Amino acid sequence: MTITQELVKDKAAEDSDRPSSEQPPGYDQIDEQIPTIPPLNLSYNAGPLVSTTVTRDQCVAHLKFIAALADLRDSVAGNDGLFGLHDPPQTEFPDHVDEVRARMREKRWAVYTARAVDRYTKWWGTCVPSNRPGARLKDLEDESYDHITQGNHLLSWSKDSLPPLDVLMVWHAHMLNPRAFLEDCIRSGKMSFWASGFPWETINDCIDNRTLEYDAGDRARVSFSGLTRFAWDNLHDQLKKLIECPACENTVSVPWTRGRISLPIQTAFDKFDGYADKNFNVKCLKCGSTIDHELLRVRKFRRDVVDWLREKVPMPGTLYNLRGVPESINKSRTRQHSTFPNRFIEALGNDLLDYTDARQARCMTVSQLRDQLESKLKDWQIMRLANNGKPLREDGVAFRRMMSHYWNNTGPFALDLVGAVIRQGTFVEKMDHIDWLHSPTVMATMDRLIRKYHVFFHIMASNPRRMAVPTLDVDLAWHTHQLAPQRYFEYSVCHTNLQTRIATFIDHDDKVDENRLSDGFEWTSKIYRKLTDGEIYSECTCWYCEAIHRTSRLTQKRTRTSPLTMPSEPTPGTSC
Structure with missing residues (x-):
C-alpha cells in the first residue's frame, strides 16, 4: 500500500464519527481528491551556474519521471513468461517459491534493461547529433581543450525527437555518472548533447499527470524506428x-x-x-x-x-x-x-x-x-x-x-550501463514508495531539500578526502543537478576551487560498500549539524512529518533575518 492509499484510509476512519450530513464522499470520490501534481514551469533554470543548482519544479518533474520508471519496472518484472522466464509452480520449489519468484522478477527486469542499453547504444549512434569531431590527441594538446565544456550550442528538443521510455531510462542512468558521461560525449563529439541536459519540459509534457503513462506521439515512434531499426516498444524487438x-x-x-x-x-x-x-x-x-x-x-x-x-x-x-x-x-x-x-x-x-x-x-x-x-x-x-x-x-x-573501463563492461561507453540502471532501481523504488509527487506539501518539500543539498555540496567540496553520504531527499536534488551536466560541472569546479583551491569535478559513486557508507553517513551528519546550528541531517520525510516541517519552517522564517550562507559561497554575479 502506498502512502497515498494509507492516508486515504486513515482519513476515512477519522471521519467515521461525523454526523451523516457531514460525511465525506465515498472512496471513489476521495480518489478523485488525492492531491494532483502541481503545474510546473520548466522553461527556466535556477539562475547563475556557479551560485544556484536546481528549481523545485525540476525536482518535481524528476519525481514524475521516476514514478513512470517505477511503473515500467513493475509492469515488466511482473509479466509472467516474459523472455521465456516463467514463475515456477508451488510444487517445484515448495520451500523457496516466494524467493524464486522474486528472483524471477528481478531477472525479467535485468534482461529488459540489457535490451534497453542495446537500444540506447543505437540511438546514441544514429539519433544524437555530434557538433564536433570526436577527440584526438591533437585536441588534448591544444590550449582550447581547457574550454571544451564551454560555448557549446544547446539542442532544441521536441516530442518528435524523444526516444522511448526505456531509452530515456538508460540516458538518465548514464548522466548520473557525471565523469563517465562527460568522457563519452567528448570521445563522440557530442558536447552540445552534454551541455543541453535532460529536456525536462519536453519529457514532462509526454507523461500523463494522472496515469503516468509516457507517450511522445506517432511522429516520435516513426522517427525512432526509422533511424534505429528498433521497434518503439522494447518488448516488440527480436528475442x-x-x-x-x-x-x-x-x-x-x-x-x-x-x-x-x-x-x-x-x-x-x-x-x-x-x-x-x-x-x-x-x-x-x-x-x-x-x-x-x-x-x-x-x-x-x-x-x-x-x-x-x-x-x-x-x-x-x-x-x-x-x-x-x-x-x-x-x-x-x-x-x-x-x-x-x-x-x-x-x-x-x-x-x-x-x-x-x-x-x-x-x-x-x-x-x-x-x-x-x-x-x-x-x-x-x-x-x-x-x-x-x-x-x-x-x-x-x-x-x-x-x-576500470573494461571490468564488467562490454559496451562502448565508459561504464556498464546495465549495472548503472539496475543500481538506480533502489533509489527509484524508495522514491516511488514515499510518493512525494502527490504530497500536498510537495513544493515546500522540494524547497527544503534543495536548501539541504546546498549544505551537502559544501561539505563535499570542502572535504575532498572524506566521503559525504546523502540522505534520500538530498539525493533527489543531487541527481536532478547532475541531469544538467554543464550546470553541475561549472558549479562543482567553482565550489571546489573556492574551498580547496583545486578545481574538481565531483563524481557520483553508486558502488560504495555498506561499511564505508555507514561511516561516511555518521561523519556527514555531524558536519551538517555543525554547519546548520544543530539541524538534524536524517529525519523522517513522510507526508505527515513534511507537513510538520513546513509549519516549523514558516515560524522560523518570520524570525530569520537572512538565509543560511555557506562560508566562501559565491554570490550571484560572482565569477570563479
Missing part, C-alpha cells in the same frame, strides 16, 4: 541479438537469455548462458571459437588500442585530469599523468595487438590482460619509452582508471 565473433568477425545470433533456474537461490541463474546472462557462452559455428563476455571485453580493449595507435583517439580514462577536469596536456608535467596510459600503450605497440588477437587465443579475460600489462609496467625498457623512467603513483592511478 535474439546479433554479435560479431572476435576471432573471425562472423555474425552470430544469440538469445538474450537461456537456461533453467536451479537452487541454491544465490546461484539460481548461473546455468543461464544468453547474452544478458552473467555466464554468457556461445560457440562460433564458423571458426569454433568460444565467445563469452570476457572475450568481448578484451575485444573492446583491443579496438581502443587500434584507435589510439592508428587514429590517435585517446584511450578511455585519459580525457581529463585526475580530478575529472578536461585539461590540455602541454603545459606542465603534472598534466601528463592522466595521459600516461596513452604513452604506455604506444610503447607496447604491435606486441599488444598480437597478444590481444582473438585468433591467437592468448588473452581470453580482462584479468589476463591486466596481469600482462602490469608485468610490462615493470619492464624498464618499456617504461623508458613511455615515461622516461619508473611510473609515479599518479601514473598508476591513471592506469587503473583506464582499466
Whole structure:
C-alpha cells in the first residue's frame, strides 16, 4: 500500500464519527481528491551556474519521471513468461517459491534493461547529433581543450525527437555518472548533447499527470524506428541479438537469455548462458571459437588500442585530469599523468595487438590482460619509452582508471550501463514508495531539500578526502543537478576551487560498500549539524512529518533575518 492509499484510509476512519450530513464522499470520490501534481514551469533554470543548482519544479518533474520508471519496472518484472522466464509452480520449489519468484522478477527486469542499453547504444549512434569531431590527441594538446565544456550550442528538443521510455531510462542512468558521461560525449563529439541536459519540459509534457503513462506521439515512434531499426516498444524487438565473433568477425545470433533456474537461490541463474546472462557462452559455428563476455571485453580493449595507435583517439580514462577536469596536456608535467596510459600503450605497440588477437587465443579475460600489462609496467625498457623512467603513483592511478573501463563492461561507453540502471532501481523504488509527487506539501518539500543539498555540496567540496553520504531527499536534488551536466560541472569546479583551491569535478559513486557508507553517513551528519546550528541531517520525510516541517519552517522564517550562507559561497554575479 502506498502512502497515498494509507492516508486515504486513515482519513476515512477519522471521519467515521461525523454526523451523516457531514460525511465525506465515498472512496471513489476521495480518489478523485488525492492531491494532483502541481503545474510546473520548466522553461527556466535556477539562475547563475556557479551560485544556484536546481528549481523545485525540476525536482518535481524528476519525481514524475521516476514514478513512470517505477511503473515500467513493475509492469515488466511482473509479466509472467516474459523472455521465456516463467514463475515456477508451488510444487517445484515448495520451500523457496516466494524467493524464486522474486528472483524471477528481478531477472525479467535485468534482461529488459540489457535490451534497453542495446537500444540506447543505437540511438546514441544514429539519433544524437555530434557538433564536433570526436577527440584526438591533437585536441588534448591544444590550449582550447581547457574550454571544451564551454560555448557549446544547446539542442532544441521536441516530442518528435524523444526516444522511448526505456531509452530515456538508460540516458538518465548514464548522466548520473557525471565523469563517465562527460568522457563519452567528448570521445563522440557530442558536447552540445552534454551541455543541453535532460529536456525536462519536453519529457514532462509526454507523461500523463494522472496515469503516468509516457507517450511522445506517432511522429516520435516513426522517427525512432526509422533511424534505429528498433521497434518503439522494447518488448516488440527480436528475442535474439546479433554479435560479431572476435576471432573471425562472423555474425552470430544469440538469445538474450537461456537456461533453467536451479537452487541454491544465490546461484539460481548461473546455468543461464544468453547474452544478458552473467555466464554468457556461445560457440562460433564458423571458426569454433568460444565467445563469452570476457572475450568481448578484451575485444573492446583491443579496438581502443587500434584507435589510439592508428587514429590517435585517446584511450578511455585519459580525457581529463585526475580530478575529472578536461585539461590540455602541454603545459606542465603534472598534466601528463592522466595521459600516461596513452604513452604506455604506444610503447607496447604491435606486441599488444598480437597478444590481444582473438585468433591467437592468448588473452581470453580482462584479468589476463591486466596481469600482462602490469608485468610490462615493470619492464624498464618499456617504461623508458613511455615515461622516461619508473611510473609515479599518479601514473598508476591513471592506469587503473583506464582499466576500470573494461571490468564488467562490454559496451562502448565508459561504464556498464546495465549495472548503472539496475543500481538506480533502489533509489527509484524508495522514491516511488514515499510518493512525494502527490504530497500536498510537495513544493515546500522540494524547497527544503534543495536548501539541504546546498549544505551537502559544501561539505563535499570542502572535504575532498572524506566521503559525504546523502540522505534520500538530498539525493533527489543531487541527481536532478547532475541531469544538467554543464550546470553541475561549472558549479562543482567553482565550489571546489573556492574551498580547496583545486578545481574538481565531483563524481557520483553508486558502488560504495555498506561499511564505508555507514561511516561516511555518521561523519556527514555531524558536519551538517555543525554547519546548520544543530539541524538534524536524517529525519523522517513522510507526508505527515513534511507537513510538520513546513509549519516549523514558516515560524522560523518570520524570525530569520537572512538565509543560511555557506562560508566562501559565491554570490550571484560572482565569477570563479
